[in-house]
Amino acid sequence: MTVSAETMIGVTKLEAGRGHVALSERSRKYPGPGEVLLEVAGTGICGTDLHIWAGEYHSVPPVTIGHEICGVVAGLGEGVEPEWLGKRVAVETYYSTCGRCRYCRGGRRNLCLERKSLGTHVDGGMAPWVVVPDINLHEVPDWVGDAPATLSEPLACVCNSMMDPAVVEAGDAVLVIGPGAMGLLAAQVARACGGTVTVRGTEADEVRLGIATELGFEVEVVGAGGAPTPAGPNVDVVIECSGSEPGARYGFDVLRRGGAFVLVGLRGADITIRLDLVCFHEFAIRSGFASTAESWNTAMRLIWQKNVELAPLISEVLPLQEWEHAFNASRAGRGVKYVLDPRR
Numbered sequence: 001m002t003v004s005a006e007t008m009i010g011v012t013k014l015e016a017g018r019g020h021v022a023l024s025e026r027s028r029k030y031p032g033p034g035e036v037l038l039e040v041a042g043t044g045i046c047g048t049d050l051h052i053w054a055g056e057y058h059s060v061p062p063v064t065i066g067h068e069i070c071g072v073v074a075g076l077g078e079g080v081e082p083e084w085l086g087k088r089v090a091v092e093t094y095y096s097t098c099g100r101c102r103y104c105r106g107g108r109r110n111l112c113l114e115r116k117s118l119g120t121h122v123d124g125g126m127a128p129w130v131v132v133p134d135i136n137l138h139e140v141p142d143w144v145g146d147a148p149a150t151l152s153e154p155l156a157c158v159c160n161s162m163m164d165p166a167v168v169e170a171g172d173a174v175l176v177i178g179p180g181a182m183g184l185l186a187a188q189v190a191r192a193c194g195g196t197v198t199v200r201g202t203e204a205d206e207v208r209l210g211i212a213t214e215l216g217f218e219v220e221v222v223g224a225g226g227a228p229t230p231a232g233p234n235v236d237v238v239i240e241c242s243g244s245e246p247g248a249r250y251g252f253d254v255l256r257r258g259g260a261f262v263l264v265g266l267r268g269a270d271i272t273i274r275l276d277l278v279c280f281h282e283f284a285i286r287s288g289f290a291s292t293a294e295s296w297n298t299a300m301r302l303i304w305q306k307n308v309e310l311a312p313l314i315s316e317v318l319p320l321q322e323w324e325h326a327f328n329a330s331r332a333g334r335g336v337k338y339v340l341d342p343r344r
């Protein structure tokens with residue numbers, strides 16, 4: 001593939017429908033007013049990227065995908081603070097929102113109907129360069145590597161569901177169902193809030209549960225013979241990160257009266273659950289879509305205060321050319337987080 005000074009290679013959704021993702025020549029953009037140019041140092045592969053690949057999540061092709069971005073500020077548009085130049089940053093995912101609807105005005109740009117996101121509407125991070133608004137930038141501490149820093153974005157999403165306001169109180173018994181990236185981040189946020197956390201997975205989650213153990217969590221394994229009988233409804237907070245019907249149902253079984261159920265994992269289809277228990281047992285249901293500026297501030301505080309460990313969640317860092325292998329490995333769910341590094 002020929003790459004001129006005005007173009008670069010990016011992992012691109014070329015047209016709508018199933019598949020249609022390939023390495024493709026993309027035009028290089030330069031930062032306009034209030035924007036910066038980032039040299040990408042790593043972009044994590046998210047479930048959303050897999051859904052874009054499968055044609056199950058709306059995107060506006062042709063578009064470079066990737067929204068879990070760590071990069072170094074390499075160029076400044078007009079009006080951007082010069083101090084940003086050379087800083088290593090993680091990036092909020094909205095390229096633009098309307099700025100005047102009730103959600104934008106209330107600090108919830110994630111709900112804006114005119115939201116345009118990096119990696120779905122506007123070129124994202126699976127390319128050597130990406131242009132983003134300066135209001136999206138969050139400086140990353142030196143001690144966090146490039147690949148782990150890409151987890152800032154999913155951490156901000158977890159914080160949107162769990163920390164606005166905080167759902168876990170000190171002393172709470174917390175059960176995290178599903179030990180993927182979101183589950184292992186949620187478990188650490190719950191622990192930072194003072195919760196005693198157990199992480200639950202299936203036999204197929206051996207590697208992921210091993211990481212949970214390494215991070216110091218108790219683990220529970222759903223055996224091939226079906227789920228063990230719950231000890232009783234004694235859990236204060238359930239954080240459902242498996243996106244499975246059995247996971248959600250189990251969560252309702254073990255939650256104590258008045259407990260909180262946090263929905264993080266998505267099924268992408270209808271599930272059957274005994275919703276009456278929300279009344280009978282006064283469950284509080286919490287969730288959050290993507291991230292907000294506030295949840296990013298919380299996430300970055302957790303990182304700077306060393307309340308979360310990100311490096312153990314990185315399974316492999318690969319060059320852009322190996323995107324398909326990385327996407328397949330991600331989809332197989334053996335490891336936790338796969339990252340593409342365009343500099344490799």
Ligand SMILES: [Zn+2]
Nearest residue numbers: 046047048068
């Ligand atoms: Zn994501």
Ligand SMILES: [Zn+2]
Nearest residue numbers: 098101104112
């Ligand atoms: Zn808006």
